[in-house]
Amino acid sequence: MGDRTDAQFEQMFREATEAGERALLTEPRAVAARYDRDIGKLVVELHNGVVLQLPPDRLQGLAGASPDDLSQVQIEGAGFGLHWERLDADLSVVGLAQGIFGTRAWMSELARAAGSRTSVAKAVAARENGRLGGRPKKVTYVARNTGSYQHVSSDAGRALAAAKSARKPAGGKIAAAKKAAAKKIAPSKRKVVARPKS
Secondary structure, three states, X not given: OOOXXXXXXXXXXXXXXXXXXXXXXXXXXXXXXXXEOOOOEEEXXXXXXXEEEEOHXXXXXXXXXXXHHHOOEEEEHHHOEEEEOOOOEEEEHHHHHOOOOOOHHHHHHHHHHHHOOOOHHHHHHHHHHHHOOXXXXXXXXXXXXXXXXXXXXXXXXXXXXXXXXXXXXXXXXXXXXXXXXXXXHOOXXXXXXXXXXX
C-alpha cells in the first residue's frame, strides 16, 4: 500500500462508504430466509418484495443436506449473504437473484448434468436419426459464378457427396448431382448486361 496520506485514506473511506450506500439502494438484499419443508425449497424474501424459491439440490453446499440442516439458514452482511453454520455453506443473495448458484465449476457441472438429461422426445429423435444413418454430413462447395462457400445438408448435398465419394470421372452422376445441388440450394446469380440499342 505504500505511503498514503491521511487525506488519501479519508478519500478512499468516502468512496467506499458511497459505494456501500449505493449497493444498499440497488442490490438485492434478503430480509427473510427459510426452508419450506412442504415445497422442499429455500424461500428468500428480498427487500424489494421479490420472493425467490430455490431448490436446495441446485445450490452449492446445500445439495444432499437434511431439512433440519437447511432450516438453519442465517442472513448475514446486511442481507447480502446467506449462511448455514452446520453445513459450512455461504451463498450470495445477489448471485442467487442472478441465477448463480455457486462457483464457476459448480455451475458448469449443473449445465453438464442438465444437457445429459434424456427425454422421450430425445430418445425418439435419436432412434429416427439412427435409422436414417445418423446426422446428415455437411458438405462444403463453391457455388458457381459467386465464389461463395455454402454448407449443404439437404438431399441434394448428400447426393453430391455420394457422387464425389464414388470417385468416378467427371460427368455422369457427378455432373447431375452438382446441377441438382446448385438448383436446390443456390439460385443462379447470372449477370444481366444491358446491351446498347444500335
